Every structure is written in C-alpha cells, then in structure tokens.
Amino acid sequence: MIAFAAGLVVIVGGTAGLLLTHHSTPALxxxxxxxxALPAPTGPIVAPxxxxxTAIASPVSITIPLIGVKTNLITLGLAAGGSMQVPSxxxxxxxxxxSPRPGAVGSSIIVGxxxxxxxxxxxxxxPELKKGDxxxxxxxDGTTAEFRVTxxxxxxxxxxxxxxxxxxxxxxELRLITCGGAFDPATHHYLSNIIVYATQVR
Numbered sequence: 473m474i475a476f477a478a479g480l481v482v483i484v485g486g487t488a489g490l491l492l493t494h495h496s497t498p499a500l501x502x503x504x505x506x507x508x509a510l511p512a513p514t515g516p517i518v519a520p521x522x523x524x525x526t527a528i529a530s531p532v533s534i535t536i537p538l539i540g541v542k543t544n545l546i547t548l549g550l551a552a553g554g555s556m557q558v559p560s561x562x563x564x565x566x567x568x569x570x571s572p573r574p575g576a577v578g579s580s581i582i583v584g585x586x587x588x589x590x591x592x593x594x595x596x597x598x599p600e601l602k603k604g605d606x607x608x609x610x611x612x613d614g615t616t617a618e619f620r621v622t623x624x625x626x627x628x629x630x631x632x633x634x635x636x637x638x639x640x641x642x643x644x645e646l647r648l649i650t651c652g653g654a655f656d657p658a659t660h661h662y663l664s665n666i667i668v669y670a671t672q673v674r
Contacts, residue, residue: 528573529613534565534582538605539597541565545582545609558583562593565648574609575617575644575672579637582609583649586662595650598666599624607646607670619646619670626652626664637667644672 535542548557548566559566565584572578585593607619627633637647646669653664 528575529611529615531567531574531580531582531609531617532612533610535608535610536601536605537608539600541594541597543584543594548583556581556583559585559594561585562588562590565594571638571647572644574611574619574646575615577641577644579639579641579645579647580609581637581647581649586650586652586666593650595648595666598648598650598668599626599652601648601668607648607668609646617644617672618674620673621668621670623669625667625669627667628653628664629662632665633667646670646672 530547531545533542533544543564546559546564546566548559548568550570551557556568556570557566562585565582567574568581568583571581574580574582584595584598586596586598587593601621601624603621603623605621607621609617609619611617637649648668648670650666651662651664652666653662655662
C-alpha cells in the first residue's frame with residue numbers, strides 16, 4: 473500500500489499490496505501489516521471551478537483492453553491520518569475524489585492494487601502499458617472518456633513526483649498508480665510505484 477508522507481511512500485496493508493512486479497506468473501505476497509494508504513498531495517489539486525467540475529459525471533468503471541482490465545471504480549477519500557485511501561480489495565480500482573473527475577481539466581487519480589497472497593490484483597499488468605495505448609473511463613451518465621497513454625514510469629517511493637502527479641495541467645489527464653519494483657520480504661513492501669500518465673483524446 474502506499475502512504476503519502478515524504479513524497480509518495482507506499483505502505484502495504486490490509487489485504488494486498490498497491491505495487492506491481494514484473495513477474496510472468498503471480499508472485500504471491502503475504503498479507504502485510506498496517507493500513508493501506510497513498511500519499512495525499514501536499515497542496516491543493518488544481519481543478520476547474522466547481523460549476524464546471526460538477527457538469528462532468530462521476531467515474532464508475534475503467535477499461536484497459538491491452539492488459540485485460542475491466543473493473544468498477546469505487547470512491548476514495550482521505551484516511552484519518554491525512555493519507556489517501558486505497559481500495560480495500562485487490563479486485564477493483566478506486567478514483568480519488570480529491571482529484572478532478574475524468575474529463576475535467578486537471579489530473580484525475582485512479583489507484584489499484586498489484587497483488588496479494590491470493591494472486592494478482594487489478595493493476596498487476598500496469599507496467600505493460602506504453603505510449604499510445606488506450607484507457608476508457610465510463611461515467612455515471614453513460615458517457616465514456618477516452619485517454620491515451622503518454623508515459624509509463626517507475627519511481628522509488630522516496631522519490632515520488634508529487635508535483636507532477638497532482639500538479640496543474642492544461643487539459644484533462646489521468647494518472648494510474650500502483651506499486652512495483654522490488655519486493656522487500658522483511659517489510660512486506662514494494663520499493664517503487666508505477667505511474668501511468670494519460671491525456672484525454674475524446
């Protein structure tokens with residue numbers, strides 16, 4: 473799991489890890505101690521005026537054909553300690569309600585787990601995405617926002633690019649976040665985060 477402290481520090485907890493490895497077969501992880509959480513932005517996320525933001529319906533599902541992802545989206549807020557919540561299950565992804573709705577100007581944040589002791593999580597194959605791949609986010613009013621991947625990066629947790637992930641953008645963008653890199657069996661934590669950047673094309 474990822475905890476927002478100095479940068480984007482991930483804390484694996486609950487039922488799964490929010491990180492991802494590059495194994496061809498699931499590398500089953502033990503249940504980690506602690507509460508899963510993601511670092512929250514250190515400053516306000518730049519979003520469109522409230523009237524414009526509410527004109528766009530909330531996201532309800534995400535589909536990524538290339539890696540076989542098709543899942544409902546739950547809503548995520550902030551945990552008691554001020555970190556961002558992460559999904560309580562590995563089977564669905566979640567949209568951070570502190571970020572713009574997909575299709576509104578700004579960076580919309582969607583997070584998902586990489587795996588758990590029972591097998592791969594919803595974002596297990598996230599590292600396979602590359603520039604030009606498509607991501608579809610369906611909204612509550614039946615409309616679908618299409619995004620195209622512009623970059624797929626791996627960062628050590630203590631070098632999480634908070635400003636790049638949460639900072640202002642000139643258009644509607646998407647950030648998909650999970651865990652990745654090496655797995656530390658002593659702490660039950662992954663050492664890095666995988667972040668996919670995408671821009672709306674339709």
